[in-house]
Amino acid sequence: xxxxxxxxxxxxxxxxxxxxxxxxxxxxxxxxxxxxxxxxxxxxxxxxxxxxxxxxxxxxxxxxxxxxxxxxxxxxxxxxxxxxxxxxxxxxxxxxxxxxxxxxxxxxxxxxxxxxxxxxxxxxxxxxxxxxxxxxxxxxxxxxxxxxxxxxxxxxxxxxxxxxxxxxxxxxxxxxxxxxxxxxxxxxxxxxxxxxxxxxx
Amino acid sequence: xxxxxxxxxxxxxxxxxxxxxxxxxxxxxxxxxxxxxxxxxxxxxxxxxxxxxxxxxxxxxxxxxxxxxxxxxxxxxxxxxxxxxxx
Numbered sequence: 001x002x003x004x005x006x007x008x009x010x011x012x013x014x015x016x017x018x019x020x021x022x023x024x025x026x027x028x029x030x031x032x033x034x035x036x037x038x039x040x041x042x043x044x045x046x047x048x049x050x051x052x053x054x055x056x057x058x059x060x061x062x063x064x065x066x067x068x069x070x071x072x073x074x075x076x077x078x079x080x081x082x083x084x085x086x087x088x089x090x091x092x093x094x095x096x097x098x099x100x101x102x103x104x105x106x107x108x109x110x111x112x113x114x115x116x117x118x119x120x121x122x123x124x125x126x127x128x129x130x131x132x133x134x135x136x137x138x139x140x141x142x143x144x145x146x147x148x149x150x151x152x153x154x155x156x157x158x159x160x161x162x163x164x165x166x167x168x169x170x171x172x173x174x175x176x177x178x179x180x181x182x183x184x185x186x187x188x189x190x191x192x193x194x195x196x197x198x199x200x201x
Numbered sequence: 202x203x204x205x206x207x208x209x210x211x212x213x214x215x216x217x218x219x220x221x222x223x224x225x226x227x228x229x230x231x232x233x234x235x236x237x238x239x240x241x242x243x244x245x246x247x248x249x250x251x252x253x254x255x256x257x258x259x260x261x262x263x264x265x266x267x268x269x270x271x272x273x274x275x276x277x278x279x280x281x282x283x284x285x286x287x288x
Contacts, residue, residue: 098246105235109235126228130221132243138216140249161214
């Protein structure tokens with residue numbers, strides 16, 4: 001709301017770069033230069049897809065919000081990688097992570113939005129049921145991916161989800177008016193980056 | 202190019218997050234982000250809980266203490282007789 005989605009999303013999408021650098025420093029991961037180039041291409045591609053013209057004035061300081069979100073996403077991936085070996089199965093790790101997230105948002109919702117909860121549940125439980133189930137499977141896959149692969153590689157691949165969201169919107173909702181040069185160009189950069197980051201060198 | 206299990210899980214996560222994103226973008230038109238997020242995460246926790254019951258996944262000792270699952274009647278394993286496909 002402060003700076004607009006088309007400005008916030010590309011900044012937030014920079015999380016793989018932050019995760020990659022944190023992984024180099026704290027997990028001693030050693031990505032090749034070409035793989036780091038792949039991370040950069042994915043971030044550029046997602047940034048291109050999710051950016052666009054935004055009306056209204058904004059303050060530069062408000063760009064710190066999506067930057068903080070990207071930072072927390074990067075730091076979160078490092079914590080996941082460090083913590084997941086403590087669990088016999090990643091499902092349990094995913095449950096504990098999701099429960100912690102639920103507590104955070106539930107405390108805020110019950111403190112400040114209590115009067116809106118019942119109405120929200122009645123009017124929107126179906127899409128949130130689908131979203132919740134898909135999010136749970138996503139979290140399980142996220143934990144499993146970070147258990148088995150390097151952070152810089154996994155976080156970059158997971159970050160391609162905005163590209164899939166755009167493709168879903170185009171195919172399922174027939175939002176063809178949303179196709180600008182940014183979508184195919186961003187898709188080429190993202191897929192190219194995903195290939196580069198997974199090259200065995 | 203490396204296509205290992207980790208890559209498949211990462212792509213699975215990207216796909217699932219995209220589906221969740223689509224659903225929640227639709228749902229958020231009917232409520233506030235925090236209430237919507239609370240509803241969505243409640244369903245997520247429930248889904249993961251059910252999957253753990255079905256798979257018979259075990260908690261590490263410290264997690265059993267945190268979740269209050271350490272006493273026999275409430276242990277995840279304790280539910281396994283009631284779940285036909287548990288191991």
